Amino acid sequence: MHIVIGDISKENKIVAPSTKCEVVYSIFNENPSLEGIVVCENDEPIGLVMRTQFFQKLSTKYGFDLFMKRTIELVMDQDLLTVDYSVPITEVSALAMNRKQENVYDYVIVTKQDRIFGIVSIRELIIKLSEIQINVARYSNPLSGLPGNILIEETLREVLTYKEFSVLYIDIDSFKFFNDTFGFSEGDELIKETANIITDIIYTTDSKPSFVGHIGGDDFIAVVPHYHHEDLCNAIISRFHQSILRYYSHEELNKGYIPAVTREGKLENVPLVTISIAVVQNKDCELITVGQISKEAAKVKSRCKTIKKSVFLTHEDMKEEIL
Structure with a gap:
């Protein structure tokens, strides 16, 4: 808010x-x-x-x-x-x-x-200030303390009125396997740490009015009123990579995977957690509803998931790939 x-x-x-x-x-x-x-x-x-x-x-x-x-x-x-x-x-x-x-x-x-x-x-x-704090507390995610879906929806409606905006949909890849392997306690710590990284990068690197929210689970959202997303995304990815080092052994870090049980009950080598950032902008693209932003984000996010490393992509990147 x-x-x-x-x-x-x-x-x-x-x-x-x-x-x-x-x-x-x-x-x-x-x-x-x-x-x-x-x-x-x-x-x-x-x-x-x-x-x-x-x-x-x-x-x-x-x-x-x-x-x-x-x-x-x-x-x-x-x-x-x-x-x-x-x-x-x-x-x-x-x-x-x-x-x-x-x-x-x-x-x-x-x-x-x-x-x-x-x-x-x-x-x-x-x-x-008291009204804001009460409102934020009421609609915040209890794990991260970040604004939840009601405030996210309000923010996205407001964002649609901006001359320029970038919406960053951020999630942790292979998080379920991480949670199953290291336990819910470590999973919660990773969620909180990721929330802190995103908040710190967006609010301290960016001097313009911005917003960070927690959609739920390992999904986050950040909004900035401009198109200069590259440095923000690179900083988030870099800090995330530093933060996960303590969870893995040197051998696992060198290999780039850990043995984990899949949903089918099979033991497989699962990649280490990475982070994907789908960026949606109103740059050369008319977005007039929150639903359109979400739809565009889903497309970009799906493409991010096919890349087996931390990555950020915009819907403009997607258009270039098609061409």
């Missing part, structure tokens, strides 16, 4: 830096619920006056007489937390909590193209 700070921002009272303190005093008195006022010059935020700090200044000895006839720029706080409306609220929350103690409860000022867009109070920010 991707919510940006602009989604919860609200319009707020603004004044010019030349506004007299007595005017600001009147505004606060006439609006008892108003926590703060943003000071702007040509719609660009340059200061903030929070009610509590403002009245504290006025309550000092001679404070009322000293400031009332003077301009607000003399008492406004210029140490602002100003963020673009497109910044995720989780990121804004971290920035807000890292402020100096005396500024922790100040407004977060939201801009768009460097112009005032609105404000978000810390109370509203905390409430929205």
Whole structure:
């Protein structure tokens, strides 16, 4: 679930830096619920006056007489937390909590193209974060902690509105044999480790808003709002290969397979676990429903499974093969 700070921002009272303190005093008195006022010059935020700090200044000895006839720029706080409306609220929350103690409860000022867009109070920010955490927990996969199918479906519907997107369907090949050979405990560990790898690669390598979900079992999904998937896929595959080394002996790693019992009850040499990534993009391809994305992914995934090593393919790769 991707919510940006602009989604919860609200319009707020603004004044010019030349506004007299007595005017600001009147505004606060006439609006008892108003926590703060943003000071702007040509719609660009340059200061903030929070009610509590403002009245504290006025309550000092001679404070009322000293400031009332003077301009607000003399008492406004210029140490602002100003963020673009497109910044995720989780990121804004971290920035807000890292402020100096005396500024922790100040407004977060939201801009768009460097112009005032609105404000978000810390109370509203905390409430929205709590809602997101409750919603994510309710619909998350209990093993990986990643968003499950309901949130995945919501995300894919939203993705269809993007100008550019890449959807990565990721699964572990030969996982059933791994599970049967090493046990469910090790199987669960591999699932969790794979989830951590994908999450780490997608959220730390990619600076743009992204999404990672757990479809179920050994199937995952990642979404990025662009077509630059190669480095992400290569990084996931590389990290996955490093992570599986501890499960196998040197001999098994050298051979590239382990003896395992098939569904038919036969003992066969089964390949070591690998990872397949089917990439679906709206590049030279009109995708207007979630079903179309899933259908394209199934085709690419099927081709990935025929390649006996970790691999990533796009539906464009499939077209080139046909040609």
